[in-house]
């Protein structure tokens with residue numbers, strides 16, 4: 001199967017071929033974690049963060065946490081996507097309306113380039129978690145837009161282009177705490193301010209690894225077979241939640257229609273850095289680089305709510321596998 005991918009070349013993306021003897025569709029970077037503990041003075045960890053190519057290098061928005069354990073968003077830069085330097089201060093969001101920029105906390109940022117502008121969506125504290133939206137062209141000045149939804153909502157993820165003329169976002173309605181439920185919904189907007197036409201995409205349940213809740217991961221990748229969506233699936237164990245990564249293909253023109261949803265997880269907590277940390281047993285995909293001509297994909301994921309790790313896969317065999325092993 002030849003799999004055209006709509007996207008740009010990123011020939012210098014961080015990459016390691018599949019290790020010999022490994023038959024997994026997704027494999028881990030051998031030098032994980034790429035961002036370890038104490039990456040900045042006073043910061044205990046950086047995880048659940050998003051990376052994009054920028055001016056021949058890489059840039060991203062990163063979730064930091066200090067000794068007060070409050071999460072904030074920082075800009076980070078890298079030549080190779082592996083070694084990072086971070087701004088010491090959190091991103092200063094600007095907006096004419098102070099009600100919009102009142103900051104309680106911000107976490108789990110996604111970054112999505114659309115029509116030459118970079119949009120950041122994140123879990124924004126506004127009387128509870130909701131979806132914050134900001135835009136930048138230079139990663140120096142960030143203009144904050146209206147929160148996309150009423151609280152409570154998490155995992156707001158934009159599509160990288162308009163669909164049927166509208167901006168499009170996946171999100172996961174939730175509660176104020178460690179939500180024991182959650183399904184993925186689709187909404188569209190003519191202007192990134194007013195969101196509506198909400199459509200159900202897919203529900204938790206069925207297999208145990210995604211029995212409790214699910215949430216979109218990085219921005220979907222456009223392929224000839226549909227939007228390739230990586231997402232996290234959560235199961236409840238006697239010790240709490242466990243977070244794995246799965247994948248699905250969504251219809252290109254009506255992305256609330258699921259073309260195929262893989263009947264197993266692709267990455268589940270196994271490595272020491274996924275099993276040890278603030279929240280043991282978490283693989284949380286948030287950022288993704290795809291070299292369109294070759295289909296090589298590097299996924300950034302938070303491990304154990306403590307460090308940032310990388311894993312790799314190839315689009316064509318993955319899409320083929322999803323189509324052949326759909327739920």
Ligand code: BMA
Pocket residue numbers: 048107108178179243279282284302305
């Ligand atoms: C979710 C979010 C994520 C976190 C995960 C596991 O509710 O808070 O940021 O990685 O829980 O603790």
